Amino acid sequence: MSETPDRRLLTPEEYREAQASPEFQELKRRFRAFAFPMTVAFLVWYLLYVLLSTYAPDFMGTPVFGDVNVGILFGLAQFVSTFAITHVYVAHANKRTDPIADEMRERLEHHEYARGGAATGRDVAR
Amino acid sequence: MTAVPTAVLAAEATGETVGTPWVNISIFGLFVLVTLAITFRASRNNKSAADYYAAGRTITGQQNGLAIAGDYLSAASFLGIAGAIAVYGYDGFLYSIGFLVAWLVALLLVAELMRNTARYTMADVLAFRMRQGPVRTAAAISTLAVSLFYLLAQMAGAGGLVTLLLGVTGEAAQAVVVAIVGALMIFYVLVGGMRGTTWVQIIKASLLIAGAFVMTVWVLAGFGFNLSALLGGAQANATAGSDVLAPGAQYGLSGTTKLDFISLAIALVLGTAGLPHVLMRFYTVPTAKDARKSVVWAIWLIGIFYLFSLIIGYGAGALVGAESILAAPGAVNAAAPLLAFELGGTVLLGIIAGVAFATILAVVAGLTITASASFAHDVYASVIKKGQVSGNGEVHVARITAVVIGAISIGLGILALQAGLNIAFLVALAFAVAASANLPTIIYTLFWRRFTTQGALWSIYGGLIICVGLIIFSPVLSGAETSLFPAVDFAWFPLRNPGLISIPASFLLGWLGTVVSKEPVNEMKHAELEVRALTGIGAEKAVHH
Numbered sequence: 001m002s003e004t005p006d007r008r009l010l011t012p013e014e015y016r017e018a019q020a021s022p023e024f025q026e027l028k029r030r031f032r033a034f035a036f037p038m039t040v041a042f043l044v045w046y047l048l049y050v051l052l053s054t055y056a057p058d059f060m061g062t063p064v065f066g067d068v069n070v071g072i073l074f075g076l077a078q079f080v081s082t083f084a085i086t087h088v089y090v091a092h093a094n095k096r097t098d099p100i101a102d103e104m105r106e107r108l109e110h111h112e113y114a115r116g117g118a119a120t121g122r123d124v125a126r
Numbered sequence: 127m128t129a130v131p132t133a134v135l136a137a138e139a140t141g142e143t144v145g146t147p148w149v150n151i152s153i154f155g156l157f158v159l160v161t162l163a164i165t166f167r168a169s170r171n172n173k174s175a176a177d178y179y180a181a182g183r184t185i186t187g188q189q190n191g192l193a194i195a196g197d198y199l200s201a202a203s204f205l206g207i208a209g210a211i212a213v214y215g216y217d218g219f220l221y222s223i224g225f226l227v228a229w230l231v232a233l234l235l236v237a238e239l240m241r242n243t244a245r246y247t248m249a250d251v252l253a254f255r256m257r258q259g260p261v262r263t264a265a266a267i268s269t270l271a272v273s274l275f276y277l278l279a280q281m282a283g284a285g286g287l288v289t290l291l292l293g294v295t296g297e298a299a300q301a302v303v304v305a306i307v308g309a310l311m312i313f314y315v316l317v318g319g320m321r322g323t324t325w326v327q328i329i330k331a332s333l334l335i336a337g338a339f340v341m342t343v344w345v346l347a348g349f350g351f352n353l354s355a356l357l358g359g360a361q362a363n364a365t366a367g368s369d370v371l372a373p374g375a376q377y378g379l380s381g382t383t384k385l386d387f388i389s390l391a392i393a394l395v396l397g398t399a400g401l402p403h404v405l406m407r408f409y410t411v412p413t414a415k416d417a418r419k420s421v422v423w424a425i426w427l428i429g430i431f432y433l434f435s436l437i438i439g440y441g442a443g444a445l446v447g448a449e450s451i452l453a454a455p456g457a458v459n460a461a462a463p464l465l466a467f468e469l470g471g472t473v474l475l476g477i478i479a480g481v482a483f484a485t486i487l488a489v490v491a492g493l494t495i496t497a498s499a500s501f502a503h504d505v506y507a508s509v510i511k512k513g514q515v516s517g518n519g520e521v522h523v524a525r526i527t528a529v530v531i532g533a534i535s536i537g538l539g540i541l542a543l544q545a546g547l548n549i550a551f552l553v554a555l556a557f558a559v560a561a562s563a564n565l566p567t568i569i570y571t572l573f574w575r576r577f578t579t580q581g582a583l584w585s586i587y588g589g590l591i592i593c594v595g596l597i598i599f600s601p602v603l604s605g606a607e608t609s610l611f612p613a614v615d616f617a618w619f620p621l622r623n624p625g626l627i628s629i630p631a632s633f634l635l636g637w638l639g640t641v642v643s644k645e646p647v648n649e650m651k652h653a654e655l656e657v658r659a660l661t662g663i664g665a666e667k668a669v670h671h
Contacts, residue, residue: 010664012650018661019653027660032573035234043395046227050391053220053373054384060216061372066354067361071216071373078223079429085230086425093418101661108663 010108017113018104027100034092042085049074146472147292153480157333158310161326161484165318168325174669178319178521179246179499180409182669185324187416191423194407196327198225198398198424199334199431200276200489201283204482205459206550207432211439212461213448215360215370217377218439220387221550222432224394229428231399231565233421239572239659241408241417245666247496248405249504252567252586255651256579259509264586266504268563269402271590273497273531274538275559276403277490279552281308281539283459284486287479301540307487308536314491315498315528320410323491330481330488335427337481338434341462344469345441356437359444365452370443386621390554393625397557400564403496412668441465459549490535498527554623555597562589562628566636572659575652577640584639589632596624 018024053060053071060071107113176182185193203225210218244250249265284307292303314322349355357371364370377387398404408417442451442465454460466478502524507515566585570577596619597603603610605617621627658664 010654012654015653015657016650018657018663024657024660028656031660039231039234042227042230046223046391046395049223050220050388053216054377054387057372057374061369066352067357067371068354069371072219072357072371075216075219075223078227079433082227082230082425083429086233086422089234090418090422097660098415104657104661105663108657108661 010111011114014108014111014113018108021104021113023100023104027097027104030096030100034089034096038085038089042081045081046078049078146476149472149476150292150479153476154483157329157480157484158487161314161329164325164329165314165322168321169317169319172319172321175246175503175518175521176666176669177321178524179406179495179503180666181319181321181324183410183412183666184668184670185410187411187419188423189324189328190407190411190416190420191427192331193324193327193410194404194420194424195335195427195431196329196331196488197403197407197492198428199331199485200549200553201280201287201459201482201486202550202553203431203435204334204338204485205283205287205462206553207435208439208442208465209451209458209461210376210550211436212360212442212446212451212465213365213458214376215364215440215443216373217375217387218550219436220391221394221554222435224391225398226425226429226432228395228398229421229425231396232404233418233425235572236399236405236568237408237417237421238414240405240568241411241414242659242662242665243655244405244409246406246409246503247500248402248564248568249500249508252571252582253504253508254571254655255648256571256582261579261582261586262504262508264583265564265567266500268559268586268590269500269504270497271563271594272400272402272556272560273493274534275556276401276553277493277531277535278538278542279549279556280486280490280493281535282542282552283549284483284539287459287463287482287486304539305536307483307490308532308539311487311490311494311535312529312532314487315494315532316525320406320495323488323495324410326484326491327488330484331427333481334485335431335434337478338431338438340474341441341466341469341478342434342437345437345445345465348441348445348469356440356444360440363444363447365448370440370448382620385626386623389558389621389626390623392629393554393558393561393623396561396565396625396629397554398560400560400568401557402500402560402564403492406496406499407492409666414662414665438462438465442468445469494528494531494535497531498524501527551622555602558597558623558625558628559590559593561625562593562632563587564589565629566633570636570640571655574640576647577636578643578645578647580643580645581636581638581640585632585636588635588639589628592631593624593628596621596628600624 060069060074062070064070064073171182172178207218207221210221240251243254248269249262252265253261281304284304314326345356349359360370369375377383411417411420439461442461445468446461446464451458451461451464454464463475463478463482467475502520506523507513507520563586566589567582570581599617599619600622601609601617602622603617605615606612
C-alpha cells in the first residue's frame with residue numbers, strides 16, 4: 001500500500017555502524033541517564049505513598065488544616081510530581097536528546113553510515 | 127413501559143428519583159447521531175491498512191492526547207472512581223493516583239520508542255528481534271486476554287447504567303440494550319476504522335471533561351469553594367463507623383486486605399504501559415515527537431479529570447450519602463449519576479448519563495479495533511499467511527474479527543449484567559493482566575540486549591497464566607458474598623488483585639527464560655531496533671491521500 005519502504009533501504013551494516021558510533025552511544029547514554037533514575041524515583045515516591053497509606057494510616061490521617069489531612073495532601077503531591085516530571089522530561093528531550101536524534105536521522109537518510117563510519121571521521125567498526 | 131413501575135419502586139426504595147428515562151435516551155441518541163455522522167465522514171479517507179489501523183498516522187499530538195484521554199477515561203474512571211471515593215473515601219483516591227502516575231512509565235520508557243519501531247500492533251515491537259511466529263502469537267493472545275477483561279468491565283458498567291438511568295429492568299430488556307450498545311460499537315469500528323474511532327474518542331473526552339468540570343464547580347460552589355468543608359460534609363454523611371478521610375476504610379481491615387491494596391497499587395502503576403489499546407494510539411501520530419506530545423496532553427487531561435473526580439466523589443458522599451448510593455441500582459457505580467441528579471435534576475442527570483454511555487461506547491470501540499488489529503495483523507497476516515497477504519485482505523479479516531469480538535463482548539456484557547462489581551475494580555484486573563503479560567517483555571525487548579525468544583514466551587505466557595490463574599482462584603470468582611459465583615468456593619488465593627505475585631513472576635520468568643536459552647543474540651536486529659527506536663529512522667510515515 002502507501003507504506004514507505006525506506007527502512008528497507010538501510011542495510012544491517014549501516015545499523016551496526018550507526019549503533020557503534022560515538023554520537024549514538026552518547027544519545028543512548030543521555031536517554032537512559034534521565035529515564036532510568038527518574039523511573040526509579042517516581043516509583044519509589046509512589047510506593048512510599050502507598051505503603052504509608054497502608055501501614056501508617058494514623059500518620060496519614062493527621063489533620064493539617066480543617067478536615068484536610070496529611071494523606072490528602074500527600075495524594076495531591078503525587079499529582080504535582082507527575083505534572084512536574086512530565087514537564088522536566090519534555091525539556092530534557094527537547095534540549096538533550098532530540099538534537100542528536102534529528103542529526104543522526106538526517107545522516108542515516110543520506111546513508112552516511114554506509115561508508116564504514118568515514119563520515120564521522122572515526123573508525124569505530126568492530 | 128412495564129419497566130417504569132420497577133424503576134419508581136427502586137427509586138422509592140433509595141429515597142431518590144432517578145430522572146426521566148426519555149431525557150437520558152434523547153441525549154444519548156444525540157451523541158450517537160453526531161458521532162455516526164463524523165464516522166461516515168472519516169470513513170471516506172479509509173483506503174489502506176494504515177488508514178484502518180492507525181488513522182493514516184495523521185492525527186496530531188494534541189488530538190491524540192484527547193483521544194488517549196477518551197480511551198483511558200473509561201466508565202471505570204468516571205463511575206468507578208467517583209463511586210469508590212464516595213463510599214470508601216480515601217481508599218478510592220488511590221485508583222486515580224495509580225492510573226495517573228502509570229502514565230510516566232509510558233512517557234519515559236515506552237511511547238516514543240514504540241512509535242518509532244512498530245507499524246500497527248504491540249507485537250510488531252515484541253517480535254522485532256525474535257522468532258516472529260511464536261512471539262506474535264503470544265502477544266496476540268495476551269492482547270485478546272487484556273482486551274476481553276477490559277471489555278467485560280465496560281459492559282458490566284453498561285449493565286448497571288441501563289438499570290439506573292433508562293429505567294430498563296428485567297434481564298431480557300437489559301440484554302437488548304447491551305446488544306444495541308454492542309451493535310453501535312461494531313458499526314463505528316467497521317465503518318470508521320481507527321479514524322472514526324479516534325474522533326468518537328475525542329468528542330467523548332471533551333464532553334466527559336466538560337461534564338466533570340461543571341459538576342466539580344457546582345459541588346465546590348455548594349461548599350463555598352472550601353475543600354475542608356467538603357471533606358467534612360463527606361465524613362458527616364459516611365456509613366457509620368468509617369473514616370473516609372484517612373486511608374483504610376476499604377483496605378485497612380486486616381493484613382490480607384493491606385497486601386491486596388499494595389497489589390492493586392502495583393498493578394495500576396505498571397499496567398498502563400502494557401495496555402494494547404493505549405499502545406496502539408501511539409501509532410496514529412506522524413512522529414515520535416508527536417507521540418511524546420500526545421502523552422503530555424493525555425497526562426494533563428487525565429490528571430485534571432482525576433482531580434475533578436476527587437471532588438465529585440466526596441461531593442457524592444456528602445450530598446447523596448454512602449448509604450443511598452449503595453442502595454441504588456448499580457450500587458457503587460451510581461454515585462456520579464446520583465450526584466448529577468442531586469445537583470442539576472433531570473437535565474444534568476441526562477447529560478451525565480449520556481456522557482457515561484458515550485464513554486462506554488468509545489472505550490469499547492477502541493478495545494475492539496485493537497483486538498481485531500492484533501488478530502488480523504499478527505495472527506492472520508504474519509503467522510498463518512506468513513506475510514503473503516495484501517493490505518486489504520488483512521483489513522478484511524480485521525473487520526470480520528471486529529464483528530466476532532463485538533458479539534463476544536455483547537455476550538459478556540449480558541453475563542456481567544447481574545454482577546454488582548465495581549467497574550474500577552474490574553478494570554484493575556485488566557491492568558494486572560497487562561502488567562504481567564505485556565510490560566516485562568516490552569521493557570526487556572527495548573532495553574536488554576540479551577533478551578531472547580524463549581524469555582519473551584516465558585514472560586508472556588507465564589505472566590498471563592499466573593495472573594489469570596490467581597484471579598480464578600481468588601475471592602473474585604468464588605467463596606465470598608461479593609464473588610461472581612457466591613454459591614461455590616474454590617478460592618485458595620487470598621488477594622483479589624494478583625499483581626503483587628504475577629508481575630514480579632513474569633519479570634523473573636523473562637530473565638530465567640533468557641539465561642537458560644542457547645539462542646544467540648541477533649546483533650543485527652538488535653542494532654536496528656536500538657537505532658530505530660532512539661533516532662526514529664525508518665519509522666512508519668503518515669499517509670497522504
